[in-house]
Amino acid sequence: MVLLEDEFKQTDLLMEEYLNEEDQDLDYSYNDHNQLAAPTKSVIRNASKAAATGAQPFLPLTAATLKHSAQDKPTALSYKQGTxxxxxxxxxxxxxxxxxxxxxxxxxxxxxxxxxxxxxxxxxxxxxxxxxxxxxxxxxxxxxxxxxxxxxxxDTYNFEYWNMKDLPCWNRVTEVIYQ
Structure with a gap:
């Protein structure tokens, strides 16, 4: 599916808005090795939710499962015949x-x-x-x-990075987190 330029801009704005709302949770402190502290579970979850928001227009199944898996205790999902x-x-x-x-x-x-x-x-x-x-x-x-x-x-929830790097908006989300 080819998205129009306006749809790309809207998706980017949604992701940016989501990330800006969650920016207060980011830990930009340095550890003993002068490296940024590792992201917390909530940061990863927020990144996943932002990626899901950005993917929704063109990868709806990915967006839905990624967003669902980012919950604290996600329930099992079941899809009936015909969905x-x-x-x-x-x-x-x-x-x-x-x-x-x-x-x-x-x-x-x-x-x-x-x-x-x-x-x-x-x-x-x-x-x-x-x-x-x-x-x-x-x-x-x-x-x-x-x-x-x-x-x-x-299936088991296992959104590994090597799969997510193929998600078009994932690099942008991780770039914002590690700035």
């Missing part, structure tokens, strides 16, 4: 490949079959940044002679 998250997973190449492999393993005889595995959701970028490496359970039951397949995809 944007569910549909993006279902239409991803990685999921389609795993489903095809699962279907090939279905036995000719029997009424139930299940398989656990993991996959990397590397595309689209929104899914990569929001989830990336996930585990899954695929199960099937034979109903009236046909296999009915159920899937459950699970």
């Amino acid at each position: 944007s998250m569910s549909n993006k997973i279902k239409s991803s190449t990685a999921f389609k490949n795993e489903l095809a492999k699962f279907k090939k393993k279905l036995p000719a005889k029997g009424t139930y079959y299940s398989y656990n595995g993991s996959m990397a959701l590397s595309s689209p970028k929104d899914l990569y940044l929001a989830l990336n490496k996930v585990s899954y359970l695929m199960a099937a039951e034979k109903v009236n002679g046909k296999w009915k397949i159920y899937t459950h995809v699970m």
